[in-house]
Amino acid sequence: MNMTTPPELRTRQPKIIQGGMGIGVSDWRLARTVSSCGQLGVVSGTGIDIVIARRLQRGDPGGHVRRALSHFPVPEIAQRVIDRYFREGDAATARNFKLVPAYTLYVNKDLYELAVCANFVEVWLAREGHDGLIGINYLEKIQLGHLPALYGAMIAGVDYVLMGAGIPLQIPGAIDKLSLHEKASYKVTVENSAPDKSYSVHFDPATILPNPTAPLKRPNFLPIVSSVTLANLMATKASGAINGFVIEGAIAGGHNAPPRGKLRLNENNEPVYGERDIVDLAQIREIGLPFWLAGGYASPEKIAEAIATGATGVQLGSIFALSRDSGLRTEFKRQIIRRAFQNDLEVRTDALASPSGFPFKVVTLDDTLSEHGNYNARPRICDVTRLRHPYVREDGAVAFRCPAEPVADYLKKGGKQEETEGRKCLCNSLLSAIDLPQHQKYGYTEQPLITLGQDVSFLPSMIEDENGEYGAADAIDYLTGVRADIRALTRA
Numbered sequence: 198m199n200m201t202t203p204p205e206l207r208t209r210q211p212k213i214i215q216g217g218m219g220i221g222v223s224d225w226r227l228a229r230t231v232s233s234c235g236q237l238g239v240v241s242g243t244g245i246d247i248v249i250a251r252r253l254q255r256g257d258p259g260g261h262v263r264r265a266l267s268h269f270p271v272p273e274i275a276q277r278v279i280d281r282y283f284r285e286g287d288a289a290t291a292r293n294f295k296l297v298p299a300y301t302l303y304v305n306k307d308l309y310e311l312a313v314c315a316n317f318v319e320v321w322l323a324r325e326g327h328d329g330l331i332g333i334n335y336l337e338k339i340q341l342g343h344l345p346a347l348y349g350a351m352i353a354g355v356d357y358v359l360m361g362a363g364i365p366l367q368i369p370g371a372i373d374k375l376s377l378h379e380k381a382s383y384k385v386t387v388e389n390s391a392p393d394k395s396y397s398v399h400f401d402p403a404t405i406l407p408n409p410t411a412p413l414k415r416p417n418f419l420p421i422v423s424s425v426t427l428a429n430l431m432a433t434k435a436s437g438a439i440n441g442f443v444i445e446g447a448i449a450g451g452h453n454a455p456p457r458g459k460l461r462l463n464e465n466n467e468p469v470y471g472e473r474d475i476v477d478l479a480q481i482r483e484i485g486l487p488f489w490l491a492g493g494y495a496s497p498e499k500i501a502e503a504i505a506t507g508a509t510g511v512q513l514g515s516i517f518a519l520s521r522d523s524g525l526r527t528e529f530k531r532q533i534i535r536r537a538f539q540n541d542l543e544v545r546t547d548a549l550a551s552p553s554g555f556p557f558k559v560v561t562l563d564d565t566l567s568e569h570g571n572y573n574a575r576p577r578i579c580d581v582t583r584l585r586h587p588y589v590r591e592d593g594a595v596a597f598r599c600p601a602e603p604v605a606d607y608l609k610k611g612g613k614q615e616e617t618e619g620r621k622c623l624c625n626s627l628l629s630a631i632d633l634p635q636h637q638k639y640g641y642t643e644q645p646l647i648t649l650g651q652d653v654s655f656l657p658s659m660i661e662d663e664n665g666e667y668g669a670a671d672a673i674d675y676l677t678g679v680r681a682d683i684r685a686l687t688r689a
Contacts, residue, residue, distance in 0.1 A: 209330060209356075210441075210487055210509050210510070211235075211236045211237035211330060211509075211510060212236065212500065212504075212509070212510035212511070212677070213231075213236040213237065213500075213510055213511060213512075213513060213673065213676060213677070214236070214237045214239060214332070214357075214359075214419075214443065214489050214491075214510065214511070214512040214513070215227065215228065215231040215236065215237060215238050215239050215512075215513060215514075215517050215669070216239065216334070216449075216450075216451075216491070216512050216513060216514030216517065216518075217239040217240065217241045217242070217243075217332065217333065217334020217335075217359055218241055218334075218450065218451060218514050218517075218518055218523070218648075219241035219242070219243030219244060219334070219336070219451075219627065220241060220243050220244040220245075220247075220248060220624075220627040220628055220630075220631065221241060221244070221245075221248045221524040221627075221628070221631040221633070222241065222518050222523050222524045222525045222630070222631060223239055223240055223241040223334065223517070223518075223523065223524070224240060224241070224248075224319070224523070224524035224631075225240055225261075225319050225320075225322035225323040226322075226522055226524070227240075227517060227520070227522045227523045227524065227669055228240045228323040228331055228332075229322070229323045229324070229325065229326070229327070229331075230522050230668070230669040230670055231517065231669050231673065232323065232324075232327060232329030232330055232331050233326075233327045233329055233670075234329075234669070234670050234673040234674075235329060235673075236329075236330075236673060237330045237331075237332050237356075237357060238323060238329065238330070238331055238332070239331070239332040239333065239334050239357070239359060240319045240320060240323050240331070240332075240333050240334070241333075241334055242316055242319070242333045242334060242335045242346055242350065243334070243335060243336050243339065243583075244581070244583055244624065244627070244628070245315045245316055245319050245346070246297055246308070246311050246312045246315040246316075246342070246346075247297050247581060247583070247624075247628065248315070248319075248628070248631070248633065249262055249278075249282075249311070249314070249315035249318055249319070250281075250282045250294070250295070250297050250311060250315070251294050251628070251633045252633075253278075253279065253282040253283040253284070254282055254283070254284045254289065254291070254294050254295060255284070255289055255633075256283075256284055256285050256286075256289030256290075257283060261322055262318055263279060263283070264322075265317070265318040265321040265322050265325075266278065266279060266314060266317075266318060268321060269314060269317055269318075269352075270352065270406060271405065271406065274310050274313070274314065274405065275314060277307075277310060278310060278311055278314045278315075281295075281307065281311070282295065282311075292636035293635060293636045293637070293638070294633070294635055296580055296581070297311065297581075299582035299585065299597070300341035300342050300398075300582070300583075301341070301597070302341070302385065302396060302397075302398055302587065302595060304399065304400075304404075306404070308342075309345040309400065309404070309405075310405070312342050312345040312346050312349060313345045313346075313348055313349035313352070313405050314349060315346075315349065316333065316345075316346045316347070316348075316349030316350040316353070317349040317350065317352050317353045318353075319333070319350075320333060320349075320350045320353035320354065320355045321353040321354075324353065324354060330356045330357065331354075331355055331356055331357075332355065332356060332357030332358065332359055332416075332419075333350045333355050333357070333358055333359070334358075334359045334360070334361075335347075335358070335359075335360045336360070336361065336362040336363065336452065336553070337360050337361065337362055337363025337364065337365040337368070338362045338363045338452075338553045338554075338555070338584075339583055339584065340363075340383060340385050340386065340398070341385065341398055341587075342583075343368070343371065343383055343398075344371060344375070344381050344382075344383055344398065344399075344400035345400050345405075347368075347371060347372060347375055348375045348400065348402055348405065350416075351372070351375055351376060351413045351414070351415075351416060352405075352406070352413065354414060355416045356414075356416055356417065357416055357417045357418075357419060358372065358416045358417070358418050358419070359418075359419045359420075359421060359443060360418075360419075360420055360421060361420070361421030361422075361443070361445065361452065362421075362452045362553060362555055364427065364430065364431075365420050365431075365435075366430070366431065366434055366435050366436060367383055367384060367436050368418060368420075368435075368436075369418050369435045369436050369437030369438055369439055370435075370436025370437040371383060371436070371437075372415060372416065372418060372437065373415065373436075373437045375400075375402060375413065376412050376413045376414070376415040377412050377413075378402040378403070378406060378409045378412070378413070379402070380399065380400070380401045380402070380403075381399070381400050381402075382397045382398065382399050382400075383397060383398050383399075383400075384396070384397050385397060385398055385587060386586075386587075387587045387588060387589060387595060388586055388587070388588035388589070389588050389589040389611075390589050391589075396587070396595065417440035417441070418437075418438070418439050418440055419439070419440060419441050419442060419443050419489075420435075420439060420442060420443070421442075421443040421445050421491070422442050422443070422444060422445070423444070423445050423446070423447075423453075423454035423474070423476065424454070424457065424474075424476060425476060425477055425480045425481060428442050428444070428476075428480075428481055428484060428488075429480075429484065432484050432486065439486065440486070440487070441486045441487035441488055441489070441509070442481070442484075442486060442487075442488040442489070443488070443489045443490075443491050443512050444476050444478070444481060444488055444489070444490050444491065444508075445491040445492055445512070446476075446490070446491065446492030446493060447470040447474055447492065447546070448492045448493050448650055448651040448652055449491050449492035449493075449514065449558075449650050450514050450515055450518070450544075450558045450648050450649045450650035450651075451514070451557065451558060451648050452551060452553060452555040452556070452557055453468075453546060453555060453556045453557070453558065454474075454555070454556075455468060455555065455556055456468050456469060456470045456471065456473075456474055457473040457474055458471075458473055460548070462548065465545060467545055467546040467547070467548065467556075468546055468548050468556050478506045478507060478508075481507075482507045487509040488507075488508055488509060489503075489508060489509055489510050489511055489512045490503040490506070490508045490510075490511050490512070491511065491512035491513070491514075492650065492652070493650070493651075493652040494511035494512075494513060495513050495515065495516040495652065495654070495655040495676065496654070496655055496658070496676070497675070497676060497677070497678045499511070500676060513676070514649075514650055515649050515650040515652065515653060515655075516655050516659070516672045516676070517669055517672060518530075518649060519533060519534060519649075519653075519656070520666075520667055520668055520669045520671070520672055521666050521667065521668050521669075522668055522669040522670075523669075524631045525630060525631060525647070526630060526631065526632050526645070529560075529562060529565075529630065529645070529647050530666075532562055532563065533560060533562070533647070533649065533653075534656060534660070534663055534665070534666075535663040536562075537653045537656050537663075538656065538657075538662060538663035539663065542560070542653065543560070543561040544558055544559070544560050544561075544649055544650070544651045545558070545559050545561065545567075546558055546559075546651075547559045547619070549618065549619030549620060550619065550620065550621045550623070550646070551584070551620075551621070551623055552584040552586075552599050552600050552601045552620050552621075552622075552623065553584055553623075557623070557648065558648045558649060558650065558651065559646060559647070559648060560647040560648065560649050562647055564644065564645075565626075565644060565645050565646055565647055566621050566626050566644050566645070566646045567646060567647070571644050572621065575622070575641065575643075575644065576637070576639065576641055577601065577602060577603040577604065577622070578602070578603070578622070578625075578637065579599045579601065579602035579603070579606075579622065579624075580625075580635070581622075581624030581625055581628070581635075582597070582599070582624070583624050584599055584601070584623060584624055585597040585598060585599045585602075586598055586599065588610070588611070590610075590611070591611070596610060598610040598611075598612055599620075600612060600616045600617045600620045601617070601620040601621060601622045601623075604617045621646055622643075623646065625643040626643065626644060626645050626646035627645070627646060627648075628643070629642075629643045629644060629645035629646075630645035630646065630647055655672075655675075658675060659671065659672065659675060
């Protein structure tokens with residue numbers, strides 16, 4: 198294979214990629230801190246349009262969103278977004294949020310403008326004040342909004358795009374077109390569709406920038422994969438160039454690839470991973486592209502081991518999620534750290550939780566949907582809609598459904614009862630985890646769900662006891678060997 202790495206990529210390859218944890222855990226503050234330390238800071242693009250809309254409705258504390266929007270190249274579009282969502286004074290304390298429209302197969306001008314601006318804002322803020330690298334992470338499974346999201350991030354000068362939870366073969370070609378301000382299309386998976394029928398969403402950059410003066414910088418693209426088969430597929434069949442891989446293991450947080458072969462569950466109803474799920478790194482090396490390893494590499498020793506296998510470096514999530522710089526609510530960070538020090542932390546691979554169909558890591562914590570009582574007490578509602586699936590109805594029209602929506606609604610749409618069992622509304626619960634919960638009209642406040650990797654062995658090296666805390670810069674110092682043991686900071 199002719200997979201020559203461009204010189205600019207060779208010279209700016211980070212050793213550490215900070216994981217793009219969504220929704221909003223990897224926010225611009227975390228990414229900017231990591232990038233300022235010389236590594237790749239990554240913002241989460243998942244649901245960022247909703248996050249930005251809710252920040253504006255909270256009154257935009259600090260004025261950060263509006264400051265970034267003041268740099269958007271089309272002031273009229275930025276102002277329309279502000280006019281739709283910004284609240285101030287007493288209005289900003291309202292307990293319910295105005296909902297962002299749902300994506301469909303058709304262009305929604307207001308929604309596309311919000312998507313472009315939201316992705317621009319998060320990347321712009323992450324890049325502000327330094328010249329380090331910034332990436333953005335998306336889930337391939339959430340296909341309908343990829344094109345305007347990518348364009349907004351690229352207008353802001355994003356350096357890397359990372360994507361998992363699916364097979365992102367179309368993304369490199371879309372990046373190529375958008376960098377030239379050309380119309381782009383994305384084929385969408387539609388359940389029950391005829392074999393000879395395909396569906397696509399479309400985006401025309403001219404609706405945002407009608408008279409661009411120069412091409413946009415093409416960001417490097419790193420698919421997140423968990424098998425040699427998928428890595429080879431991306432390297433040979435993608436619609437454009439890829440610039441490396443993140444090879445993710447089964448203990449990483451968030452969404453995981455399902456085990457290869459027939460699904461087997463252990464006594465806790467978790468998927469069982471085996472030998473077939475261990476990636477042969479010798480075969481990865483043969484592809485000839487840079488790669489980073491993810492899942493359990495949060496120590497200088499593990500990073501050295503990864504590099505010894507031929508990896509360029511590692512991707513790390515949990516060590517940054519638990520830092521004071523992440524967007525995760527402080528009380529949950531403290532509860533996780535306390536339980537970890539007390540050897541009472543449980544992180545389960547839940548085969549059912551995510552409506553996406555992928556296994557999802559769930560932390561068992563008080564006052565979250567991980568508790569059966571809280572899960573059962575939640576009235577089912579699907580109002581954020583980002584994990585809805587398009588499907589073909591009996592009359593041939595395309596409609597949308599989500600296995601976490603009200604069961605009766607899902608069944609009316611042709612879904613099966615068993616597909617609804619154990620499904621959790623990740624859209625609402627992950628927004629609650631970053632303190633942007635919806636207060637529903639009937640009095641229910643959306644409860645959070647927390648995801649994390651299963652390896653938190655780094656904590657005793659970061660803090661002395663369960664009452665400690667640390668920053669993302671401290672984590673970088675520890676991981677790169679600047680300080681062998683960050684606990685010295687608390688004693689200084």
